[in-house]
Amino acid sequence: MLAGSPKFSFAFESEPYRTFDVTPGMIAVRPFGVEGKANWSSTTDGVVIAISAESMLELAGQEFDRPEVNLRPVSYTADNTALQFAKMIKAELNRPDHSNELYLDSLITVLGVHVLRNYSNAGKPEKVGKGGLSAAAATRIRDYLHEHFSRKLTTSELAAICGLSPGHFTQAFSKTFGCPPYRYVLERRLDFAEKLLSETTMPVAEVAFLSGFSSQSHLTNMMKTHRHKTPSQLR
Template identity: 45%
Template structure:
């Protein structure tokens, strides 16, 4: 079971079989992962709004085999209070669809599959920041983490270099240089890679149309996605979809 908080909720208390009590304040995007056959008790001091996704262990193993070629997956629950902005983005999409007068079952199942892939990729192993280069001029670890979280949560929408630079406390020109030294590519290429990765996930895991996937991934239309993917991935969205 995975829970993602949609709004802040202070004073959360969690206890497990060993009776130890952990207390923390939850912000929007706070994620908790509970492996199968585990028990815990949770109490809240205020109203809590969240999305909960449950997944049978066998489905988790299937996703793990698809991602890593491994027939087993050991979940590694994150620390208490960890904020996962990508999970928050997917949870908000789930909430929006469930709130529709006639929700699309296929669309919901697709989002849950993508959510499951995200959990397998990030909570059955560490996905750390790219290693810092020894030469100076890069972003600090804290700034790099903030920038990465912002990009991963908003890659599908318009975001300016000025906004990213403000997070790091740098001028736009110095930010581009520092970002490139830290991540090994420019902000534009980084965002483009996130959008193409997300589009490929949807093409493989969902039954959405290519036009819908282009919109959800941050491209202006289907033609924009096709041209960009052909240039940078040497294949078209239709070819990716046919490989399902």
């Protein structure tokens, strides 16, 4: 929840409704197959994240090496960490120049790890070292991103290439390359777009598509923000 809501009612399954005042930062966790129901009488503001049961099990296996994990139902409790993720997710979704899919996937993945660590039987979290990727892993992921930067990528996919859990991968990648994966991919897309704009007469819309941007306006906005120039200024 991103804002307060007085006299909010919530219940799981056949439980009686519990009525209380919601405050910013409260989180509810509804495991797969568990029904949740809510009523509210005033305007409310929140973020709802739905992660499939299969994805949560895969994430639990990667993070905790557990073949099975059970989330416990949580009926609204204060969670400042979840609040910060919710704010970042909403801000990215509301970007006027299109959201960054890999960045969103990273936020949702790390939020999923947070939920598993705090609201399941997954046990103690993985101990993450302060170091970066090994030289071999850094080479593998660099080569992979330089070949596949223009298509949709996920954090889990990139982590698997390095043989790491998604949570560990994001931290280790940033330590090695000096920026998170989504920013590294964005820079490669911009590099490629600049090359096409400078060396060809290809239409800008086609350059945007081949470089991995969702539209000509998306490319233009990202180039203005991060390279301080427009496609037309490169020609």
